[in-house]
Amino acid sequence: MINPKPEAIEALMESWVASNPQQAADWAGSLPAGTFRDDALSALMVHWAARDPAGAAGWMSRTGVDDGEAASVLAGSWAATNPAAAAAWASSMGNLESRRLAVSSAVSTWAHTAPQTAAAFAERLPANDRASAITAVISTWAATAPSEAAAWLTQVPFELPSDHALALGALASACTIQPVYM
Numbered sequence: 162m163i164n165p166k167p168e169a170i171e172a173l174m175e176s177w178v179a180s181n182p183q184q185a186a187d188w189a190g191s192l193p194a195g196t197f198r199d200d201a202l203s204a205l206m207v208h209w210a211a212r213d214p215a216g217a218a219g220w221m222s223r224t225g226v227d228d229g230e231a232a233s234v235l236a237g238s239w240a241a242t243n244p245a246a247a248a249a250w251a252s253s254m255g256n257l258e259s260r261r262l263a264v265s266s267a268v269s270t271w272a273h274t275a276p277q278t279a280a281a282f283a284e285r286l287p288a289n290d291r292a293s294a295i296t297a298v299i300s301t302w303a304a305t306a307p308s309e310a311a312a313w314l315t316q317v318p319f320e321l322p323s324d325h326a327l328a329l330g331a332l333a334s335a336c337t338i339q340p341v342y343m
Contacts, residue, residue: 167200174204182209182216190226202231207238214239218250229259237266244271248282252290264290265297272301280313292324296331303335310335 177185182205189205192198209217217235220226232254239247248271251263264286271279276298283294295317303310314332319325 167204170197170200171204171207174201175208178205178208178212182213183220185209186217186220186224186226190224199228199230202226202228203234206231206234210235210238214242214247222250222253227254227256227259229256229262232259232263233266236263237270240267240270244268244275244279245282247271248279252286257289261290261293264294268294269297269301272298276302276306276310277313284317288320292319292321292327295324296328299328300331300335303332307332307336 174185174189177188185205186209189198189201192201206217209220214235218239221232221235232251236247236251239250244267248264248267251260251267254260254263268279268283271282280295280298280302283291283298286294295314299310299314302313311332314328317328319328
């Protein structure tokens with residue numbers, strides 16, 4: 162069997178989404194589980210989210226297509242233009258792992274432009290989504306304003322010490338990555 166290159170799948174989805182996103186989505190969603198389907202769904206979401214993120218999210222919700230990577234791509238792209246809507250959609254997903262990936266992507270993107278608002282959203286999430294969302298916010302926020310991110314993190318209660326340790330690790334990691342200048 163020929164295994165199409167990811168670039169070919171990307172080009173196909175870009176063209177197909179431009180002419181008929183619903184048809185492209187239905188085709189990608191009907192593929193058997195595997196790398197090809199994952200690549201097709203991710204490419205679909207990249208292009209559909211750029212044109213109509215609410216439509217793409219509605220399709221995922223209506224059809225029950227549950228692909229964590231595609232949901233993450235959609236949520237992150239959507240959050241660039243409407244972070245509250247993207248995060249709300251992501252947090253409504255039924256599958257725990259897909260929800261965590263999508264919420265983390267949405268709040269991470271959100272934290273680039275409004276870290277305090279993204280942080281407040283992450284804090285209000287249910288316990289099973291909260292730690293990964295807080296870690297995503299911290300990773301982004303600390304890269305540009307480490308003291309503000311650290312001050313916020315000291316005020317956040319965690320249910321599990323391991324969740325707190327994970328967030329602290331993300332803070333430390335973001336603060337120690339330095340740009341390389343040539």
